[in-house]
Amino acid sequence: MNPAKPTIARGLLPELIGYRLRRAQVRVFNDFLASLAPFELTPGLFGVLVLIDSNPGLNQSRLGNAMGVDRSTVVAVIDRLQARGLVARKPSTSDRRAHRLTLTPKGKSALEAAVPEVRAHEARIAEALTTEERAALLQLLEKLAP
Amino acid sequence: MNPAKPTIARGLLPELIGYRLRRAQVRVFNDFLASLAPFELTPGLFGVLVLIDSNPGLNQSRLGNAMGVDRSTVVAVIDRLQARGLVARKPSTSDRRAHRLTLTPKGKSALEAAVPEVRAHEARIAEALTTEERAALLQLLEKLAP
DNA sequence: TATTGTTATACTCTATAACTATA
DNA sequence: TATAGTTATAGAGTATAACAATA
Numbered sequence: 001m002n003p004a005k006p007t008i009a010r011g012l013l014p015e016l017i018g019y020r021l022r023r024a025q026v027r028v029f030n031d032f033l034a035s036l037a038p039f040e041l042t043p044g045l046f047g048v049l050v051l052i053d054s055n056p057g058l059n060q061s062r063l064g065n066a067m068g069v070d071r072s073t074v075v076a077v078i079d080r081l082q083a084r085g086l087v088a089r090k091p092s093t094s095d096r097r098a099h100r101l102t103l104t105p106k107g108k109s110a111l112e113a114a115v116p117e118v119r120a121h122e123a124r125i126a127e128a129l130t131t132e133e134r135a136a137l138l139q140l141l142e143k144l145a146p
Numbered sequence: 147m148n149p150a151k152p153t154i155a156r157g158l159l160p161e162l163i164g165y166r167l168r169r170a171q172v173r174v175f176n177d178f179l180a181s182l183a184p185f186e187l188t189p190g191l192f193g194v195l196v197l198i199d200s201n202p203g204l205n206q207s208r209l210g211n212a213m214g215v216d217r218s219t220v221v222a223v224i225d226r227l228q229a230r231g232l233v234a235r236k237p238s239t240s241d242r243r244a245h246r247l248t249l250t251p252k253g254k255s256a257l258e259a260a261v262p263e264v265r266a267h268e269a270r271i272a273e274a275l276t277t278e279e280r281a282a283l284l285q286l287l288e289k290l291a292p
Numbered sequence: 293t294a295t296t297g298t299t300a301t302a303c304t305c306t307a308t309a310a311c312t313a314t315a
Numbered sequence: 316t317a318t319a320g321t322t323a324t325a326g327a328g329t330a331t332a333a334c335a336a337t338a
Binding site for chain 1: 152154155156157158159160161162163164165166167168169170171172173174175178189193196197199200201204208211212214261264268271272274275279280282283284286287288289290291
Binding site for chain 3: 316318321322325326327328329332334335337338
């Protein structure tokens with residue numbers, strides 16, 4: 001038997017979508033971090049690599065817009081990825097204020113190596129769900145945030 | 147017609163549960179923050195008030211455990227709520243190291259006033275879903291993080 | 293005038309390590 | 316020895332305001 005481990009009452013929290021979303025997200029993010037630790041990639045950094053790979057040459061403002069963060073926030077993120085040799089800032093010929101973001105060959109390799117790990121992580125997360133449930137969850141989440 | 151607003155490709159991101167969770171959570175949190183702005187309550191602070199209200203006299207370590215954060219993180223949270231007069235640290239008679247956390251009358255009032263706003267926020271979020279979909283979503287999220 | 297990138301600055305949330313007072 | 320609370324500190328992640336260069 002458990003030695004009187006006291007359970008905590010959570011009031012109305014478990015009925016709230018936001019509370020459930022946060023708990024699920026923390027769980028999923030922690031699994032992601034553990035899975036991708038060898039690549040030193042957080043969900044955010046991985047997302048940036050995917051976005052640059054899928055939109056080569058995009059500028060920092062557009063990237064920030066896609067990520068939902070201010071362009072000043074993008075600066076430090078790209079600084080770090082550039083320092084790690086994963087991303088390059090190239091001059092734009094059409095707009096000399098802007099930088100064209102691209103993955104370096106090293107960045108491309110890192111992304112290609114990380115993707116299978118991300119898929120394995122996704123499979124691990126989805127273990128708690130049937131195929132149908134997983135599809136339903138994605139669809140419901142998309143209704144909340146298209 | 148739209149003046150050539152360029153859409154961004156998101157690669158494999160939309161297939162990932164974590165990506166969808168994060169987008170939904172940002173959306174829900176922002177709505178919460180806007181709804182509860184008059185009370186100056188974030189989702190986290192609201193959660194703390196609910197947990198203390200539902201478990202009067204619990205100590206900081208147990209609260210941190212319930213929130214999934216370190217006990218050192220709890221200190222500043224309670225400091226602020228105490229400074230605002232919403233939470234009190236009372237001495238425990240059974241363990242002189244520990245503080246018994248309780249809501250002050252003002253904290254109780256604030257919580258009681260905030261709950262209807264939270265329910266309104268929840269209803270607004272759930273507008274995108276049918277009753278059945280909302281129930282299904284909560285159930286699926288609970289499978290990911292019990 | 294408006295936009296792109298940048299810097300300086302600040303605030304929140306979080307953790308680790310070390311300390312104290314108790315247990 | 317172990318636990319409760321605290322402090323000092325550090326690191327993400329985020330934003331706002333102001334600036335230079337360019338559009």
